Amino acid sequence: MQIVVPEFMEEDILRTGLTGCDILYDPGLVDRRDALLAVMAGADAVIVRNRTRVDAGMLAAxxxxxxxxxxxxxxxxxxxxxxxxxxxxxxxxxxxNDISVAEYVISSAMVLLRGIHAMPSRLAGGDWARGALMNGREICGKTLGLVGFGSIARETAMRALALGMEVIAYDPHLAPEGPHWGLKTGRVRPVGLEALLAGADVLSLHVPLTEGTRHMISAAALARMKPDAIVINAARGGVVDEAALAGALRQNRLAGAALDVFETEPPPPEDCARFQGLANVILTPHIAGLSQESNRRVSEVTVASVRKHLMAEAL
Structure with a gap:
């Protein structure tokens, strides 16, 4: 059986977990679409991240x-x-990778509330800037608003509650009463989207990109938020209207934002330019779910699923 892997993963887990298979591991193959389609002719399985398009063209090949x-x-x-x-x-x-994303959300919120993420370069350049940073805010007592309440949002909620935050969440797919709202260290309060936007000090997104969620955090939605609120998107690019977000940050209608995902990845220069010069924004290249620990867990889970399916079909 042939396994094609056109993006990076933990190679030792791949080869140990799929012993006996013909493995083509080439993390750069994702950028050579024609070559990828050519090798897919003999593939029984393909293991991908978010950049490989498994579409009609690949299936036909x-x-x-x-x-x-x-x-x-x-x-x-x-x-x-x-x-x-x-x-x-x-x-x-x-x-x-739930833990990795949850930690990204909480750490980004803490850094943005304190306003310290740009400080190392300022201080190295001779700017003591103590006066500008002496009024940073604590995360304890703030309200975290979660849009979506799946497994990653729940991991985030547990950490937020442990830090003394209040947690509210909007998820139209969950009943307003039920055990899913109760967590080990506290309780999450379900609210409507309007109440969440108005009440959140930190807004974190945890929804897939669909026609219903595209640009759900629009200019109008941002206008309903507190001017000292923070927006964090480590879910999917396109859920936030990036132009509207940049505008709100420039006009001081929001205190800060962290974006790990973008509508186009990598974003073109004109999209990046929206955020140039802003001191209250953290931009990262879709790495919230990536850590040494989560990379291994993700590889282990994926390899186990592929192996189990191929073995079941072989019986």
Missing amino acids: APRLRVVGRLGVGLDNIDLEACKARGVAVFPASGA
Whole structure:
């Protein structure tokens, strides 16, 4: 059986977990689409991150393909309907990077509230700037608003509650009463979206990108937020209207933002230019779910799913 892996993962876990398979591991193959489609002709499985498009073109080039392993949880780059029609199973690494994303959200919130993320370069340049930073804010007592309350949001909520935050959440897919709102260290209060926007000191997004969530954090939504609030998006690019967000930051209608995901990745220069010169923004290249620990967990979960499926089909 042939396994094609066109993006990076923990190679030792890949080769140990799929012993006996013919493995083509080439993390740069994602950038050579024609070459990728050519090798897919003999592939029984493909393991991808978020950049490889598993679409009709790939499926047509891969007549033997039986399973797609996704090194992460977002499925925007995989045509699920086309895979289903072809009988190709898709396995995301659910839960494997929850902790990493939750820690990114909380750490970004703490840094932005204190206003210290730009300080090392300022101080190295001779700017003591103590007066400008002596009124930073504590995270304790602030309200965290979660848009979506899936597994990553719940990990985030537990950490926020442990730090003394109040936590509110909006998730139209969950009943307003139920055990999902109760966590080990406290309780999350379900609210409507309007109440969440108005009440959050820190707004964190935890929803997939769909037609219903695209630009749900729009100029109008941002206008309903407190002027000293912070927005964090480590979910999916496109959920936030980036131009509207940049405008709100420049006009001091928001205190800060952290973006780990973008509508186009990598973002073109004109999109990046929106945030140039802003001292109250953290921009990172889609790495919230990546850490030494989560990279191994994600690889282990994905390899186990692919192996189990191939073995089951072989019986």
